[in-house]
Amino acid sequence: MTHASAAEKIDFARPLAGVRVLEMSDGKGEMSGRMLADLGADVVLVEPPQGVSTRRQPPLVENVSLYFASHNANKRSVALDLNLPADKTRFLQLVDAADIFIETTRPGTLEQLGLGVPSLHRRNPQLVVVSISDFGQTGAFRDFVATEFVQDAMAAILCRSGLPGSDHPPLLPPGSLAYETASVQAAWVAMLAYWQRLQIGVGDHLDFSMYEGIAQILDPVLGVTGSAAGGKSIMQMAESRGRPNAGHLYPIFACKDGYVRMCILNPRQWQGMSEWLGADHPFTDPAYGNLMKRMQSINEIIALIAKLTATMTRREVVAGGQQRGIPVAELAMPFEVLKDEHFRARGAFASLPIAAGITGTVPSGYLEVDGQRAGIRAAAPAIGAHTDEVLTQWQPRAKSTLAFTTGSQRRPLAGLRVLDLGVIVAGAELGRILADAGAEVIKVENRAFPDGGRQSSTPTLVSFSFAQGHRGKESLGINLRSPKGIELFKQLAAKSDMILSNFKPGTMESLGLGYDVISQINPRIIMADSSALGNTGPLARSMGYGPLVRASSGLSGLWRYPHIDGSYCDALTIAPDHFAARVSAIGILALLARRQQSGAGGTVSVSQAETILTALSTEFLRESLQPGSIKPRGNDDEFTAPNGVFPCAGDDEWCVISVRDDRDWENFCNAIGRNDLRDDQRFATVAGRVALRPEINALVTAWTSQHTPEFVMTTLQAAAVPAGKMFRLSEIDGIEHLRSRNFFRTLQQPGHAEAWPTENAPVLSLNMPDPDIRPAPAQAEHTRQVMSRVLGFDADLIQQLIDAGDLEEAARAEV
Numbered sequence: 001m002t003h004a005s006a007a008e009k010i011d012f013a014r015p016l017a018g019v020r021v022l023e024m025s026d027g028k029g030e031m032s033g034r035m036l037a038d039l040g041a042d043v044v045l046v047e048p049p050q051g052v053s054t055r056r057q058p059p060l061v062e063n064v065s066l067y068f069a070s071h072n073a074n075k076r077s078v079a080l081d082l083n084l085p086a087d088k089t090r091f092l093q094l095v096d097a098a099d100i101f102i103e104t105t106r107p108g109t110l111e112q113l114g115l116g117v118p119s120l121h122r123r124n125p126q127l128v129v130v131s132i133s134d135f136g137q138t139g140a141f142r143d144f145v146a147t148e149f150v151q152d153a154m155a156a157i158l159c160r161s162g163l164p165g166s167d168h169p170p171l172l173p174p175g176s177l178a179y180e181t182a183s184v185q186a187a188w189v190a191m192l193a194y195w196q197r198l199q200i201g202v203g204d205h206l207d208f209s210m211y212e213g214i215a216q217i218l219d220p221v222l223g224v225t226g227s228a229a230g231g232k233s234i235m236q237m238a239e240s241r242g243r244p245n246a247g248h249l250y251p252i253f254a255c256k257d258g259y260v261r262m263c264i265l266n267p268r269q270w271q272g273m274s275e276w277l278g279a280d281h282p283f284t285d286p287a288y289g290n291l292m293k294r295m296q297s298i299n300e301i302i303a304l305i306a307k308l309t310a311t312m313t314r315r316e317v318v319a320g321g322q323q324r325g326i327p328v329a330e331l332a333m334p335f336e337v338l339k340d341e342h343f344r345a346r347g348a349f350a351s352l353p354i355a356a357g358i359t360g361t362v363p364s365g366y367l368e369v370d371g372q373r374a375g376i377r378a379a380a381p382a383i384g385a386h387t388d389e390v391l392t393q394w395q396p397r398a399k400s401t402l403a404f405t406t407g408s409q410r411r412p413l414a415g416l417r418v419l420d421l422g423v424i425v426a427g428a429e430l431g432r433i434l435a436d437a438g439a440e441v442i443k444v445e446n447r448a449f450p451d452g453g454r455q456s457s458t459p460t461l462v463s464f465s466f467a468q469g470h471r472g473k474e475s476l477g478i479n480l481r482s483p484k485g486i487e488l489f490k491q492l493a494a495k496s497d498m499i500l501s502n503f504k505p506g507t508m509e510s511l512g513l514g515y516d517v518i519s520q521i522n523p524r525i526i527m528a529d530s531s532a533l534g535n536t537g538p539l540a541r542s543m544g545y546g547p548l549v550r551a552s553s554g555l556s557g558l559w560r561y562p563h564i565d566g567s568y569c570d571a572l573t574i575a576p577d578h579f580a581a582r583v584s585a586i587g588i589l590a591l592l593a594r595r596q597q598s599g600a601g602g603t604v605s606v607s608q609a610e611t612i613l614t615a616l617s618t619e620f621l622r623e624s625l626q627p628g629s630i631k632p633r634g635n636d637d638e639f640t641a642p643n644g645v646f647p648c649a650g651d652d653e654w655c656v657i658s659v660r661d662d663r664d665w666e667n668f669c670n671a672i673g674r675n676d677l678r679d680d681q682r683f684a685t686v687a688g689r690v691a692l693r694p695e696i697n698a699l700v701t702a703w704t705s706q707h708t709p710e711f712v713m714t715t716l717q718a719a720a721v722p723a724g725k726m727f728r729l730s731e732i733d734g735i736e737h738l739r740s741r742n743f744f745r746t747l748q749q750p751g752h753a754e755a756w757p758t759e760n761a762p763v764l765s766l767n768m769p770d771p772d773i774r775p776a777p778a779q780a781e782h783t784r785q786v787m788s789r790v791l792g793f794d795a796d797l798i799q800q801l802i803d804a805g806d807l808e809e810a811a812r813a814e815v
Contacts, residue, residue, distance in 0.1 A: 013040075013370070013372070014039060014040025014369075014374070015039055015040055015369060015587075015590035015591050015593060015594035015602070016036055016039040016040040016041040016590050016593065016594075017040040017041075018040075018042075019036070019040070019041040019042065019099050019100070019194070019593070020041070020042050020044070020097060020098045020099050020100070020394060021033060021036050021037070021041045021042065021043040021044065021098065021099065021100045021101075021102065022044055022046060022094050022095065022098040022100070022101045022102070023043055023044065023045050023046065023075070023101075023102045023103075024045075024046050024047075024101075024102070024103040024104065024105065025045070025052070025102060025103070025104045025132070026047075026052040026053055026054055026104055027053060027054055027057075027104065028104050028132060028134070028179050028182075028183070028210060029102060029104045029132040029179075029182075029183050029186055029210075030054065030068075030071035030072060030183070031071050031180055031183040031184070031187075031614075031617075032102055032130070032132070032183045032184075032186040032187040032190065033045070033072075033075060033102055033187075034071055034072065034073060034074060034075065035183075035184070035187040035366060035586060036100070036187060036190070036191075037073075037074035037075050038074055038365045038366065038374045038375055038376070039369070039374050039586070039587070039590045040374075040590075041100075042076070043074065043075045043076070044075065044076045044077070044078055044094065044386070044390050044394070045072060045075045045076065045077045045078070045381070046078050046080055046091065046094070047077060047078070047079055047080075047383060047384075048079065048080070048081060048082075049079050049080075049081055049383070049384070050383075051079075051383040052068075054067055054068045054071070055068045055383070058638075058639040059618070059622050059626070059629070059638075059639070061354055061355065061358060061360075061622075061625050061626070062354065062355040062356075062358060063355075064354050064355050066354070066360070066618050066621045066622050066625070067618045068380055069352060069354055069360075069362075069379070069380045069621065070352070070362050070380075070617040070618050070621050071380075071617070071618075072380035072381065073352065073362075073376045073377075073378060073379060073380050074376060074377055074378050075380065075381060076381055076385070076386035076389070076390055077381035077382065077383055077384055077385050077386055077387075078094070078384060078386060078387045078390050078391070079383050079384025079387055080387075082113050082115070083113075088113075088114070088115075090391055091115070092115075092123060093391065093394070093396075094390070094391070094394050095120055095123055095124055095127065096123055096124050096396040097394040097395055097396050097397065098124065098127060098394070099126070099127070099128065099194065099197075100127070100128045100129075100130065100190055100194055101120070101127055101128070101129045101130065102130045102132065102186070102190065103129070103130070103131055103132070104131075104132045104133065105131075105133075106133065106143075107131075107133055107136075107137045107142055107143070110131075117129050117131070117205045121203065121205070121404035122404065124203070124396075125202050125203060125400050125402055125403055125404035126197055126201065126202060126203045126400050127203040128190060128193045128194050128197055128203045128204050128206070129203065129204070129205045129206065130186060130189070130190045130193070130206045130208055131205065131206065131207055131208060132186050132208045132210065133207075133208070133209065133210065134146035134151070134209070134210050134211060135209050135210070135211045135737065136207050136208070136209035136211070136212065136741055136764065137207045137764075138207070138740065138741060138764075139209075139736075139737040139738075139740050139741050140736055140737040140740065141154075141211065141737040143717075144717050144722075144724075145717065145720055145721070145722045146210070146211070146658075146722050146724065147643070147656075147658040147660065147722045148176045148178050148179050149172055149637065149643065149644065149645075149656045149658050149722075149724075150656050150658055150722045150723065150724035151178040151179070151182075151210060151211060151214050151724070152172055152173060152178050152214075152656065153645075153654070153655065153656040153724040153725060153726045153727065154211060154724040154725065154726075154727055155178065155211060155214040155215045155218070155727070156215070156221055156727045156728060156729050156731070156732050157173060157178065157214070157218060157219055158170045158171075158172060158173075158645070158654070158656070158726050159243075159726050159727065159728045159729060160219075160234065160243060160244055160572050160729065161173055161243065161559075161569050161570075161572075161573075162243040162561075162569050163243060163561070163564070163567055163569060164242050164243045164244065164245040165242065165243075166242065166652070168243070168561070169635060169645055169647070169654065170243060170645060170654055170726060171243075171559075171560075171561060171569050171634070171635065172633075172634070172635050172644070172645060172656075173559060173573075174555065174558035174559050174616075174619075174632065174633065175558065175615065175616045175618075175619055176615075176618070177218055177575065177615055178210075178214045178218055179210065179214075180614075180615040180616075181213070181214065181217045181218045181575070181578075181579040181615060182210045182213030182214045182217060182218070184217065184366075184579045184582045184583060184586070184611075185208075185213040185216065185217045185579070185582055185762055186208050186210075186213060187582075187586050188433075188582040188585050188586050188589075188762065189206055189208060189762050189763040189765075190206065191585075191586050191589035191590065191593075192412050192413075192437055192589060192768065193206055193412070193765065193767070193768060194589075194593065195412050195413070195589050195592060195593060196408070196410070196412040196767060196768055198593065198596060199410065199412070200408055200410060200767065201400055201402045202400070202402055202403075202404050202405055202408075202767065203404065203767075204765055204766050204767040204768065205765075205766050206763045206764070206765050207763065207764035207765075208763045208764075209741065209763075209764075211737075212738070212741065212743055212762075212763075213762065215732070215738075215743070216578075216759055216762060217578045217579045217582060218573075218575060218578070218579065219234060219572075219573050219574055219575060219578075220234070220574070220578060220759065221234050221729050221732050222468055222757055222758055222759050223425075223429070223468055223469070223574065223578055223759070224425050224428045224429060224432075224453065224465050224466065224468045224469025224470075224574075225425065225465045225574060226249075226250075226424065226425055226545070226546060226547075226574060226577075234572065234574070234729065240728065240730060241651055241652045242652055243569075244572055246571040246572040247568075247571050248295070248298045248299070248302060248571075249547075249571050249572070250262070250263050250545070250547035250548075250571055251302050251305070252331060252551075252556070252566070252568050253302075253305055253306050253309040253310075253317070254306065254309065254310055254566065255309050255310065255312055255313055255314045255316075255317055256310070256311070256312060256313050256314075257313050257314055258314050258330065258331060258333070259314070259330075259331035259566065259568075260309060260314050260317045260318065260328055260329065260330055260331055260551075261328065261329055261331055261547055261548060261550075261551040261556065262305070262321070262326060262327065262328045263327040263328075263543075263545040263547055263548055264294075264326060264327070265291060265327075265452070265545075266289075266291075266452070266455075267286075267289030267290070268325060269325060269326055269327060270288060270289050270294065271289060272321075272324030272325045272326045273305070273324070273326050274288070275324065276308065276320065276324055276326070277304055277305070277308060281304055282300070283297065283300075283301055283304075291455075314330040314331075315330070318330055322542075325543075327543040327544075327545055327548055328548070329542070329548040329549075329551045329552045330551065330552065331551040331556050331557060331568070332551065332552055332553070332554050332557060333554065333557045334554035334557055334558055334616075334619070334620070334623065334630040334631070335623055335627065335628070335630060336554070337552075337553060337554040337613070337620070338361060338620060338623060338624060341538060342533060342537045342538050342539040342540075343537070343609075343610070343613070345536070345537045345538060346534050346536055346537040346607070346610075347364060347373055347375075348363060348364060348534075348607070348610050348613060349361050349362065349363060349364055349613075349620070350362060350363075350364035350365075350375060350376045352376060352379060352621065353379045354379075354621075354625070358625070360621045360622075360624045360625045361620070361621065361624035362376065362617055362620060362621040362624070363610065363613040363614040363616070363617050363620055364376050365614060366583045366586075366606070366610070366611055366614050367583050367584070367586075367587045367604060367605065367606050368534075368603075368604070368605040368606075369587055369590070369591065369602060369603070369604055369605075370602045370603055371603065371605070374587070405767075406766040406767060407766070407767070408767040408768070408769070409769050410438075410769075411437055411438025411768070411769060411771075411772070412437045412438055412768055413434055413437040413438040413439035414438040414439075415438075416434075416438075416439045416440065416497040416498065416592075417439070417440045417442070417495065417496040417497050417498075417790070418431060418434055418435075418439050418440065418441045418442065418496065418497065418498045418499075418500060419442055419444055419489070419492055419493060419496050419498070419499045419500070420434075420441050420442060420443045420444060420473065420500045421443075421444050421445075421499070421500060421501040421502075421503070422443075422500045422501060422502050422530075423451040423452060423453060423502060423503075424451065424452050424453050424502075424545075424577075425453070425469065425546065425574060425577035425578070426502050426530050426546075426576075426577040426578075426580050426581050426584075426608060427451075427500065427501070427502035427530065427581075428451075428453055428466075428469030428470055429469055429577060429578050429581035430500055430502075430528070430530070430581040430584050430585060431443065431470070431473060431500055432468075432469050432470060432471060432472065432473070433581065433582070433585055433762075434498075434500075434585065434588075435471070435472035435473050435771075436472060436761070436771035437768075437771075438772075439497075439498075440474075441472065441473045441474070442473070442474050442475075442476050442492075442782075442786055442790075443470060443473045443474065443475045443476065443777065444476050444478055444480075444489070445475060445476070445477060445478075445779060445780070446477060446478060446479055446480060446481075446808065447477070447779065447780075447808060448479070448481065450779075453465065453466050453469060453470075454466060454779065459778065459779055459810070459811035460751065460778045460810070460811055460812070461751045461752075461778075462749055462750075462751070462775070462776050462777075462778065464756060466776055467747060467749045467756065467758075467775065467776040468747075468756075468758060468759075468776075469776075470776035470777065471747055471758065471773060471774060471775060471776045472771065472772065472773070472774045472776075473776065473777055474777055474781070474782035474785070474786055475777035475778065475779055475780055475781045475782050475783075475810075476492075476780065476782060476783050476786045476787075476807075477779065477780025477783045477807055477808025477809060477810075478783075478806070478807055478808070479805055479806050479807070479808070480511055480513075482805065482806050484801070484804065484806040485806045485807075486511065486512055486513065488787075488791075488801070488806065488807070489513065490513070490517075490518070490521055491791055492786075492790060492791065493513075493518050493521055493522055493525060494521050494522050495522075495790055495791070496522070496525065497524065497525070497526060497592075498525070498526045498527070498528065498588060499513075499518065499525060499526075499527045499528070500527075500528050500529075500584075501527075501528075501529050501530075502529065502530040502531060503529075503531070504531065504541055504543070504544070505529070505531050505534070505535035505536075505540045505541055506535075506541065508527075508529070515527045515603050519601065522601070523599070523600055523601060524595060524599065524600065524601045525601045526588055526591045526592065526595070526601040526602055526603070526604070527601070527602075527603050527604070528584045528587065528588050528603070528604040528605075528606075529603070529604070529605050529606070530580060530581075530584055530605075530606040530607075530608060531544055531605075531606075531607065531608065532544020532545070532548065532549050532552075532607070532608050532609060533549070533552065533607055533608075533609050534605070534607030534609070534610065535605055535607075539552075544608065546574060546575070546576065546577050546608070547570075547571070549576060549608045549609045549612065550570050550573070550575065550576075550612065552609050553609040553610075553612040553613055554612075554613075554616070554630075555570065555575070555612050555616070556568050556570050557632075558616075558619075558630070558631070558632050558633075559573075559632070560632050561632065561634060562631070562632040562633065562634045563634075575612070576608050576609075576611045576612050576615070577608070579611060579615075580606055580608045580611045583606050583611050584604055584606045587604030587606070588604055591604060616630075636693060636697070637658070639686070639690065640658070640659060640660055640661075640686055640689070640690065641659065641686075641689040641690045641692075641693045641696055641697070642657055642659050642668075642689070642693075642696050642697055642700045643657070643658045643659055643660070644656065644657070644697070645726075646697075646700055646701050646704040646705075646712075647701060647704060647705055648704050648705065648707060648708055648709040648712055649705060649706060649707055649708055650708060650709075653708065653709050653726070654709060654725075654726040655704055655709040655712040655713055655723060655724065655725055655726060656722075656723065656724050656726070657700060657704070657712070657716060657721070657722070657723045658721075658722040658723070659689070659721065660722065661686060662684070662685065662686065664720075664721050664722070665678070665683065665689065666678055667719040667720055667721050668716065668719065668721045670719060671715055671716055671718070671719035671721060672703050672715075674699075674703075677699065683696060709725035709726060710725055712725070713725045733757055741764060742760050742761075742764070742770070743759065743760055744757055744758070744759065744760060745757075745758050745759070745760045745770070745771075745773050746758065746773070747773055747775065748775065749775045749776065750775055750778075758773060778810050778811070779808075779810060779811070780807075780808040780809050780810045780811075781810040783798070783802070783807050783808060783809050783810070784798050784809065787801075787807065
């Protein structure tokens with residue numbers, strides 16, 4: 001079964017060419033559709049005659065929303081009034097012809113329109129319906145209303161962002177990272193369900209909760225963490241009160257002309273730093289090569305390095321670090337990123353027409369396929385610009401002979417084999433989500449070049465963090481520095497579907513395992529690579545760690561208190577690793593769909609820095625048109641008030657309140673019993689409230705300070721005003737809403753007495769079963785089984801290869 005009829009001409013250069021996506025998004029999830037459009041799908045935005053509300057969402061230039069412009073490029077627009085019978089009929093014509101339907105209406109809205117999902121599936125049993133809502137179609141929070149800020153509070157992002165100490169409120173992350181990253185997750189599950197449909201013949205209904213997506217992908221409380229975390233999850237690292245003091249993990253240092261960030265993790269990197277500091281400092285003992293040993297004196301060590309960098313410019317520090325093998329990056333201000341030579345050389349930014357005579361610059365897209373940018377090709381459409389055209393072109397394909405059914409127990413990626421060379425966080429996470437989806441994932445590793453994620457594990461005992469990133473995989477020990485090891489890898493590649501890596505660009509080619517070589521052995525192979533700054537450009541071979549990526553992309557520069565210089569607060573975040581992994585996965589699924597028709601594989605390349613740029617698309621587009629606009633914003637929304645973080649009764653208790661418009665303001669005043677505020681004409685408009693922000697924030701604070709955050713949240717939500725308690729990490733696993741939606745599972749890792757909490761599936765689905773939660777492997781634990789099962793080697797041959805050092809087997813279990 002293919003995703004296009006034989007009569008349709010397919011452009012295989014765009015892997016989703018021929019896929020039809022119907023979209024009803026307004027205020028969240030628009031980037032999900034745009035990602036599919038970037039990959040070649042025909043994405044049609046259905047909007048009312050007056051247009052979706054995001055066409056009027058600030059910031060505006062010439063009355064054009066920069067958010068709408070950046071999130072709806074490459075799409076077509078059909079204008080329909082679904083309250084009119086004739087337009088409803090036209091909409092159903094599009095449903096009959098669609099492959100995927102993405103909708104963001106509030107739960108129950110489609111049913112009220114007579115367009116409930118069961119009726120859509122009766123018409124088109126192959127349709128994949130992705131219902132994106134703030135909290136899902138079920139659960140205690142189902143009818144809550146949210147904003148970006150509310151999600152940050154309730155998903156336990158806010159509680160760990162900001163400077164430690166009682167003098168500082170928690171700090172909202174910059175931009176719209178919560179909604180943007182969850183939109184990537186929604187696109188991933190849409191592609192997963194679409195691939196499943198190609199295999200089983202029927203579609204699905206995905207109940208996608210932005211809340212759960214944010215909790216899993218932006219900074220997952222249970223996810224794999226970076227090397228400096230010592231094998232702990234973020235949940236295990238956080239404080240019960242106040243923000244964690246995490247600045248020492250990936251320290252930032254002042255220079256003559258700004259700041260730099262360093263990631264000194266392994267002994268070799270510390271040796272380079274130690275030599276740079278001179279022969280007479282107090283930490284020359286080789287024992288300080290151990291990260292945990294250094295952490296015992298980290299404040300003194302940071303002070304020494306700070307004294308060194310203060311005498312140099314940023315570029316001098318970066319050059320000195322590169323000479324000594326020390327991972328270091330300039331902390332770029334966002335306005336500098338737009339002009340950055342590396343990003344420009346890579347085509348990371350594109351021109352985007354906004355209005356007559358006005359063209360801006362916007363991040364061009366999330367990924368590259370077959371060496372070409374899957375990005376912006378066309379500006380966002382005018383309202384209804386393609387109505388007649390689409391209604392003519394979108395004719396129903398041959399109807400499926402199957403009626404819509406539910407309960408499939410087939411995992412979407414069953415039968416696919418993955419050779420996973422991914423390391424640390426982004427690499428681990430990509431292989432893990434493919435394993436969750438049913439793929440046979442073989443982690444390829446070698447003791448001479450260990451995965452940094454294992455440094456807090458022993459040869460046989462796996463740490464909490466490593467288990468979260470590698471559960472469900474097998475481990476194959478193989479020496480890729482020996483000719484025989486390379487030969488064995490090629491034999492495995494001949495029998496595999498995908499190869500994943502996130503090494504420094506050029507590493508696979510230097511091993512003789514680049515796509516040009518492997519595709520000759522297996523033309524169907526799909527190879528996905530991920531790196532810090534991309535595999536081309538003047539800085540492509542820079543050492544890549546997530547904290548350096550955040551610094552280079554401008555995210556660190558935005559993530560600070562506006563009034564406190566140097567108050568960077570992104571040390572504990574794991575962004576962009578988790579959502580960069582989903583970006584890669586989306587590209588892989590697109591190539592799988594293409595391969596099903598063409599028989600050929602291809603390549604997916606992701607620059608982790610560019611995933612951050614794209615998540616900040618609106619901000620960079622605005623900066624290109626209004627220089628100086630991209631800057632730290634703190635805890636208040638620029639365009640509405642009150643909309644921010646407010647203190648509540650108790651120790652370090654906070655709640656986010658978002659008054660979006662005049663109706664919210666009236667509801668807010670009624671809910672707190674302040675008719676005088678409601679009737680005060682100074683506050684009657686959005687502009688008036690923004691102009692009087694300090695006064696209005698003080699009035700709100702006077703009320704919230706008397707009540708618990710739970711009271712504030714429930715009182716305002718009952719009045720349909722977006723409000724959310726700042727949940728702490730320690731509270732997440734007790735939230736009944738998440739438990740009722742099966743958000744959590746348990747993982748029993750060998751060698752550990754207690755079962756660990758772990759996350760479940762990324763979405764509630766009718767036709768994709770939950771993951772099979774299996775433990776993460778010890779290093780080389782499955783070498784014998786893999787070589788026997790995949791290549792048919794007998795025990796004697798495997799032993800010979802182990803004895804020769806071409807293969808490795810697991811260490812003996814500890815007693």
